[in-house]
Amino acid sequence: MERFLIKFFSLIVVAIITVSPLKAGDINGIRFWKDPEKTRLVFDVSEKAEYKLFTLQNPHRLVIDFKNADLKTDLNKIDVPKDLVSKIRSSEKSGELRIVMDLTHEVLTRDFTLNPYQNYGHRLVVDLREKNARKQVIKTADSVIKQKNRDIVIAIDAGHGGEDPGALGKKGTREKHVTLEVAKRLAALVNKEKGFKAFLTRSGDYYIGLEQRTKLARKNRADLLVSLHADGFTDPRVKGASVWVLSTRGANTEMGKWLEQREKSSDRLGGVESLQNKDPLVAQVLIDLSMHYSVGESIKAGEEVRKQLKSRMSKMHGKGLRKAAFMVLRMPDIPAMLVEMAFISNPTEEKLLKTSKQQNKIARAVFEGVRKYFRANPPDGTYLANLAKAKSHRVARGDTLSEIAAEYGVSISRLKSHNKLKSSRLRIGQVLSIPEV
Numbered sequence: 001m002e003r004f005l006i007k008f009f010s011l012i013v014v015a016i017i018t019v020s021p022l023k024a025g026d027i028n029g030i031r032f033w034k035d036p037e038k039t040r041l042v043f044d045v046s047e048k049a050e051y052k053l054f055t056l057q058n059p060h061r062l063v064i065d066f067k068n069a070d071l072k073t074d075l076n077k078i079d080v081p082k083d084l085v086s087k088i089r090s091s092e093k094s095g096e097l098r099i100v101m102d103l104t105h106e107v108l109t110r111d112f113t114l115n116p117y118q119n120y121g122h123r124l125v126v127d128l129r130e131k132n133a134r135k136q137v138i139k140t141a142d143s144v145i146k147q148k149n150r151d152i153v154i155a156i157d158a159g160h161g162g163e164d165p166g167a168l169g170k171k172g173t174r175e176k177h178v179t180l181e182v183a184k185r186l187a188a189l190v191n192k193e194k195g196f197k198a199f200l201t202r203s204g205d206y207y208i209g210l211e212q213r214t215k216l217a218r219k220n221r222a223d224l225l226v227s228l229h230a231d232g233f234t235d236p237r238v239k240g241a242s243v244w245v246l247s248t249r250g251a252n253t254e255m256g257k258w259l260e261q262r263e264k265s266s267d268r269l270g271g272v273e274s275l276q277n278k279d280p281l282v283a284q285v286l287i288d289l290s291m292h293y294s295v296g297e298s299i300k301a302g303e304e305v306r307k308q309l310k311s312r313m314s315k316m317h318g319k320g321l322r323k324a325a326f327m328v329l330r331m332p333d334i335p336a337m338l339v340e341m342a343f344i345s346n347p348t349e350e351k352l353l354k355t356s357k358q359q360n361k362i363a364r365a366v367f368e369g370v371r372k373y374f375r376a377n378p379p380d381g382t383y384l385a386n387l388a389k390a391k392s393h394r395v396a397r398g399d400t401l402s403e404i405a406a407e408y409g410v411s412i413s414r415l416k417s418h419n420k421l422k423s424s425r426l427r428i429g430q431v432l433s434i435p436e437v
Contacts (some may be wrong), residue, residue, distance in 0.1 A: 162207030167232030240317030305369030
C-alpha cells in the first residue's frame with residue numbers, strides 16, 4: 001500500500017511538472033484604422049490582455065509584450081499603413097509573446113483595453129501619433145465668418161465609422177458605409193450651391209467620438225449640423241425615414257429611447273475608454289438657457305427636411321418631428337438634426353439603401369430642406385442674408401431669367417409675374433424687381 005501511494009503521488013508530481021502553463025489568451029487579430037489625427041492599432045484578444053508596451057529608437061520600433069499569450073493570426077496578411085509601419089514580427093521567450101513593429105518615424109502612444117461589447121470581444125487599443133508631425137492646417141470657416149457675404153456652413157455628420165459599424169442589415173449592409181456615402185453626396189450638393197459650404201465630420205472609415213463631432217461643428221463655425229443614420233430595430237417590419245431634434249427631457253417615444261441607447265453604445269464600440277469623463281462643455285450645454293434658441297431653430301430646419309423626405313420617400317416612420325436626447329444634437333449655439341434615412345433591419349429598405357439612386361434621393365431631399373430653411377432664415381453677414389436685402393437686379397451681359405431666379409431663390413414664374421414680363425427675354429441694363437422669398 002505504501003509503495004502504491006508513493007508511486008501515485010510521484011505520477012501527480014510528474015504531471016504537474018510536464019503540463020504546459022495555461023495561456024492567458026489568444027491574439028486573434030490585429031487591425032489598423034486611420035483618421036486625420038492618428039493611426040489606431042487594435043488587437044482582438046480572447047480575454048483581457050496582460051501586456052507591457054514601450055517604444056525604442058535607432059531604429060524606431062513599437063514593442064508589445066503579452067504575458068502567456070498565443071498568436072493566432074498571420075502577421076504577413078495584416079494590412080498595415082505603409083507610411084508608418086515597415087514590418088511586423090513576433091517572438092516567444094519565457095512565456096511571453098513579443099510583437100515588434102518597425103516604424104518609419106518616432107511616435108507618441110496611448111493605450112487602453114476594452115471589455116467585450118455586442119459582437120466585439122476583448123480588445124487592446126493603441127493610438128499612434130507622429131511625434132514631430134506638423135499640425136495639419138485645416139481650413140475652417142473662421143476666416144470666412146469675418147467676410148461679408150460669407151457662406152452658410154453645413155456640418156454633415158456620417159454616423160458611426162471604424163470600430164463602430166452601426167446597425168447591420170440581414171444581407172450584411174453596414175450602417176457606417178451607407179451614412180458616409182450619403183454624406184458625401186449631400187456635401188457635393190451643398191458645395192455646388194452658391195452661398196453654401198459643407199464639411200464632413202469624417203471623410204473615411206474611422207471613428208469619431210460623439211463629443212468630438214460637436215466640437216468639430218463648433219470649430220468650423222457651422223450654422224447647422226445634420227447627422228445621418230440608418231438604424232436597425234428588433235422588429236424587421238419597422239421601416240421609414242424620420243427626422244429627430246433634441247429633447248432636453250429625453251425621448252418622447254419608445255423608438256427614441258431605443259435609439260438613445262444605441263447612441264450611448266457607439267462610444268464603447270468606437271473605443272472610448274470611459275463615458276463618465278464628460279467634457280465640461282457638454283455639462284454646460286445641458287443647462288445653458290440658450291439651448292432654447294438652437295432647439296427652436298432645429299425644429300424649423302428639421303421640419304423643412306422632414307417635408308422634403310416625405311414628398312420623395314415611399315414611407316415615413318411616425319408623424320411629425322421626433323424628439324430624443326441625442327448627445328450629438330446638444331449644442332446651444334448650433335441648430336442640429338438627426339436624420340434616420342431608413343431601417344437597415346428592414347430587408348426592403350436595406351436593399352434600397354445600397355443603391356446610388358436611393359442615396360441620391362435622400363441627399364437631395366435633405367439638401368432641399370436645408371436650403372429652404374436658410375432661404376427663409378439666412379444668418380446675418382451671409383451671402384443669402386445680403387441677397388435677401390436686395391430689392392432689384394440690373395441685368396448684365398450673359399444673364400438669363402432662370403439664373404437670376406435661382407440666384408435669388410425665387411421661381412421663374414414668380415419673377416416674371418412680379419415684373420409683369422410676357423417672355424423670358426431680357427436686355428442688358430434692364431432692372432428687375434426681386435420679390436421677397
